[in-house]
C-alpha cells in the first residue's frame with residue numbers, strides 16, 4: 001500500500017499553502033534537510049477515547065495544530081503491541097498496533113491524514129531488543145535447542161555461576177539475566193524484559209528487515225531507529241574496563257567505558273542494509289539513528305563504506321553545559337567533522353531527557369529555541385517545547401518509568417518530561433476527558449496552546465515565528481554555517497546562501513549586552529526572542545536585552 005509521492009500534496013486546504021509554500025523551488029535539498037521534525041510521544045499527545053492515554057486517532061485530530069505550527073514531519077514514538085515495561089520500547093509484535101493506540105486501520109488513517117497535509121511520518125523502529133513476551137523470545141527461552149535459541153544472546157554462567165561478563169544494563173544492574181529453566185543467561189542492554197536480539201543471526205536480520213518493508217509499504221516516510229549503537233556486542237564477551245571519570249549519582253551503566261558492548265564496528269553493515277531497503281523505495285524515505293555518542297564516534301553513523309543514517313541524532317545540545325563558549329565550541333566541533341554530504345541535525349529534548357525549559361530556565365529556553373531553529377541542520381522539536389513545558393514533579397505513588405523504579409532518587413526517571421500535552425484551558429488541558437496516565441503540569445490552565453496562540457509574545461508565538469522565518473529564508477533552512485563565536489555572554493554565528501547573509505546573536509545572560517553586529521548587510525532585525533523588534537535597523541552597536549536573541553538580515 002505504498003503511497004505515491006504525487007499523492008502527498010493532494011487536496012490541501014488553501015490556508016495550508018499560506019504562509020509557507022511547501023512546494024518550494026529548493027529541489028536539490030530533500031524534505032528532511034529543509035524541514036523540521038516534530039516528535040510525538042503518543043501516550044501523552046492526545047487521547048481520543050477517554051482512557052487517559054493518547055492514541056493514533058488523537059494524533060490525527062491534532063494534525064492541523066502541527067500544520068499551524070509549521071513543522072514538516074511527525075515522528076511517532078512506538079505504537080506497537082507491548083506489555084509496556086518500557087512504554088512501548090518492549091515490542092511483542094512489530095507489525096501491529098497496540099489496542100491502547102488503535103489498530104492498523106487507525107494507523108492507515110493517520111498516515112493518509114498526515115500525507116494529505118503535505119507532512120511526512122517517521123515511525124520508531126526498535127531493532128536492538130524485543131519484549132520478553134515476544135513470541136520469538138518465548139520460543140527462544142523454551143529450550144536450548146529451540147530453532148530460535150540463537151535469535152537472542154544466550155551464554156553459560158561463569159564457572160562460579162556469575163554472569164558471563166561485567167556489562168551493566170542502561171537501567172541499572174547486570175545486563176545479564178539468568179534463566180533457571182535452561183541454565184543460561186540472556187543479555188539485555190536495557191530492562192530484563194527487553195532481551196537483545198542477536199543481529200549476527202541472518203534469520204533475525206531478515207525478520208527485522210521485513211519489519212521495515214511492512215511499514216514502508218504502508219507509506220511511512222522514514223524511521224527513527226532506536227538504540228542503534230547497542231545492536232552488536234563483542235563475541236568474546238570481554239569485560240568493560242572501569243571508567244575513572246564516573247561519579248556516584250551518574251547513570252550506573254556509565255561506571256564502565258563500554259567498549260565491548262556499545263558502538264561496535266559491525267553495526268555499520270547492519271545500518272547500511274537498513275539504508276539499502278529504505279533507498280529501494282521511492283519518495284525520499286529516510287532514517288534517523290539514535291546513538292548517544294561523542295561527536296567523533298557519531299560521524300561513523302552517517303555510514304562506513306556504504307551510506308548509513310541520513311541523520312544520526314545529535315544530542316549534544318542536551319548534554320552540553322548551557323554556556324555560550326561551550327555551545328560555540330560544540331557547534332564548531334560538530335561542523336568541522338561533517339563532510340559536505342553529511343547533513344547536520346540538532347535536538348533540544350526528547351522523551352528521555354529533562355526538558356530544555358527545566359535545564360536552562362524559561363527565559364533561556366527562548367534563546368535555545370532561536371538557536372535550534374537558526375542553526376544549520378534539521379531541527380527536531382519535542383512535543384510541548386513550543387509552549388515552554390517544563391519537567392513535572394511526579395509523586396512517588398504515580399511513578400511509571402522503570403528506570404526511576406530501578407534506580408530511584410538519582411533523577412534518571414523520565415516521567416517528568418513525558419506528562420500530557422497541554423492544549424487548552426479545559427479541566428484536563430484538552431488532552432483527555434479521563435484521568436491522564438501521568439499527572440498534568442500544575443500550570444496547564446495558563447500554559448497551553450490555545451492561550452499562547454493568542455498571545456503575540458508567548459513561547460508558542462516565538463516558535464511559530466521562528467519556523468515561519470526558517471521557511472521563508474533558505475539561508476536559514478539550507479544555507480552554510482559561518483563560524484560561531486562569542487562576545488562576552490553573547491553567542492553569534494552567521495548563515496549564508498545565494499549572496500544572502502543572516503547573523504544570529506544570542507544573549508545567554510540576564511544582563512543587557514552591547515555587541516558589534518559585524519556585517520553591514522545584516523543590520524535589520526528579522527526577529528527577536530522578545531517578538532517586538534522586527535524591522536528595527538541597527539545603526540551602530542547592537543543592544544540585546546537580558547535573555548534576548550535576535551536574527552539579523554539584509555534590509556530588503
Ligand code: NOJ
Pocket residue numbers: 086089126190226227290351352
Ligand atoms: C531509547 C528510547 O528513546 C528510550 O525511551 C528507551 O527506553 C530505550 N531506547 C530502550 O529502547
